[in-house]
Amino acid sequence: MVPNPPSAPSDAQLDQVKEAVRALLHQPDYDDGSAGPILVRLAWHSAGTYCATTNTGGSNGAGMRYEQEGGDPANAGLQHARAFLEPIKKRFPWITYADLWTLAATVAIKEMGGPEVTWSGGRTDFTDESKIPPRGRLPDAAQGADHLRFIFYRMGFNDQEIVALSGAHNLGRCHSENSGFEGKWVNQPTRFSNQYFKLLLVNDWKKKKLDNGLEQFVYVDEEVELEDNEEPEELMMLPTDISLLSDPKFKIWVERYAEDKDLFFDHFSRVFAKLLELGIRRDASGKVVNDENTEGGYRS
Ligand code: DDH
Numbered sequence: 001m002v003p004n005p006p007s008a009p010s011d012a013q014l015d016q017v018k019e020a021v022r023a024l025l026h027q028p029d030y031d032d033g034s035a036g037p038i039l040v041r042l043a044w045h046s047a048g049t050y051c052a053t054t055n056t057g058g059s060n061g062a063g064m065r066y067e068q069e070g071g072d073p074a075n076a077g078l079q080h081a082r083a084f085l086e087p088i089k090k091r092f093p094w095i096t097y098a099d100l101w102t103l104a105a106t107v108a109i110k111e112m113g114g115p116e117v118t119w120s121g122g123r124t125d126f127t128d129e130s131k132i133p134p135r136g137r138l139p140d141a142a143q144g145a146d147h148l149r150f151i152f153y154r155m156g157f158n159d160q161e162i163v164a165l166s167g168a169h170n171l172g173r174c175h176s177e178n179s180g181f182e183g184k185w186v187n188q189p190t191r192f193s194n195q196y197f198k199l200l201l202v203n204d205w206k207k208k209k210l211d212n213g214l215e216q217f218v219y220v221d222e223e224v225e226l227e228d229n230e231e232p233e234e235l236m237m238l239p240t241d242i243s244l245l246s247d248p249k250f251k252i253w254v255e256r257y258a259e260d261k262d263l264f265f266d267h268f269s270r271v272f273a274k275l276l277e278l279g280i281r282r283d284a285s286g287k288v289v290n291d292e293n294t295e296g297g298y299r300s
Helices: 011-025 036-047 078-091 097-111 145-155 159-170 195-202 239-246 248-259 261-276
Strands: 206-209 215-220 234-237
Touching (some): 011 097, 036 261, 159 195, 159 248, 159 261
C-alpha cells in the first residue's frame, strides 16, 4: 500500500534545513573555501535540462542520482555538491532531493551576498530512470551566441534572461578535471556581485589555447603589485561568456548589468526563481501535480 504523503513542511521545518545549509557553506579545504558556488551549479544543472516543447526535463526528479544523468560529462564535479548535501537529506528525510538541491542554491546565493530568490517546494524524486531526459541538453562552453539561444530558448528564456542567468559566473571556477577549462571569472568568486559584467566590458580578453586543446579567454592584471615569487592572477572567460559581448542584443544587457547592480540582482532573482520552477506543474493553489514513478510530495 502506498502511504499517504506527509503534509507540506512548516516554515519552521524549512528554516531548519536552510540553517543546516548555511552551516555547511564554509568549507576551508574546498576550492575557494565555500560550497556555495557548486551548490548553485547543482541546482542549475538539475533544472537546465528542461524542454518547453516536450515538457520534459527540469528540476523535478533529482535525476542526477542516477548514472544516466549524474554520469553525464556535463555534470562532472557535481558529485561534490550532492555529497555536501547528503548529511542534510539524512537529517531531514522528509525533504526530497529535488527540493533540497534547489533550496540549497537559494540559501547559498543569499549567504554569498546575492539577492533573495523566491522558492516553492513540493518537487518529487524519480524512483527509476524512465523520466531522465537525454544527455546533451546543457550548454557547451566552447560555442557562441547561436548555441546559447538554441539551448536557453528551448527552456523558455529570452535574451535578457540569458544574460542575467550568465551572471552566475560571478561565482566559482572552472576545474580542468571537470570541464577542461581552468580558472575563475572574478577575483572574489564566493561573493555574489555584478563584477563578471564589469570585467567582461573593461578587460582586454585574450584567447588562450590550453594543453588539452580547448580555448578560453584570459586577462592578467599587469597593474597589480606582486610579492616575490607570486604568479600574476589570471582571470578567465569561456567562449560562451565572450559571446555575450560580440552579440549586440546580449551586449546591451551586459552593459546595463555592469552599471546597475540593483537591476542585475532584481533580474537575477526573478530568472533564477523561474529556472528552479522549470518542469514543475502546480495546480491553482501552488501544489505540485505529481507524475508517476516519483516519490515525495505533500498532501494539501
Ligand atoms: Fe556555468 N559553468 N555555464 N552557469 N557555472 C561552469 C561553472 C559554473 C556554462 C559552463 C560552465 C550557467 C551557464 C553556463 C555556474 C552557474 C551557472 C563551468 C566550469 C563551465 C564549463 C565547471 C567546472 O569545470 O567545474 C555555460 C557554457 C553556460 C551558458 O551557456 C550560459 C548558469 C545559467 C548558471 C546559473 O547558476 C544560473 C556556477 C555557479 C559555476 C561554478 C561551479 C564551481 O564549482 O565553482
